[in-house]
Amino acid sequence: MTAAREVGHAHVVPLSVYFAVFVTLLVFTGVTAAVAFVDLGRFNVAVALTIAIIKASLVLLYFMHLRYSSRLTVLFVGIGFFWLGTMIVLIMSDIVSRGWFGAAGLG
Numbered sequence: 001m002t003a004a005r006e007v008g009h010a011h012v013v014p015l016s017v018y019f020a021v022f023v024t025l026l027v028f029t030g031v032t033a034a035v036a037f038v039d040l041g042r043f044n045v046a047v048a049l050t051i052a053i054i055k056a057s058l059v060l061l062y063f064m065h066l067r068y069s070s071r072l073t074v075l076f077v078g079i080g081f082f083w084l085g086t087m088i089v090l091i092m093s094d095i096v097s098r099g100w101f102g103a104a105g106l107g
Helices: 003-007 015-036 041-063 071-100
Strands: none
Touching: 015 041
């Protein structure tokens, strides 16, 4: 086993990959700005979040080197996003349920 692999510097990503990801992020930023001016009705938030998830995934995979990390690292990142999703679902369920009950003293 080489010394570079023991230290953890086993994979070198070519600059062309970084530039391609950077250009892709710029394109998706332009798409986000363009979609902001289009009325998609109730799908505005869904489209914006989809683009944001794609951009975050690119940053995680390439700039944070998750694509070349061990499975344990990927597992912990996945657990973190599962926890984030759980918190978002719980918060949204609280927000959605607030309109079902009248406010105290107003009815």
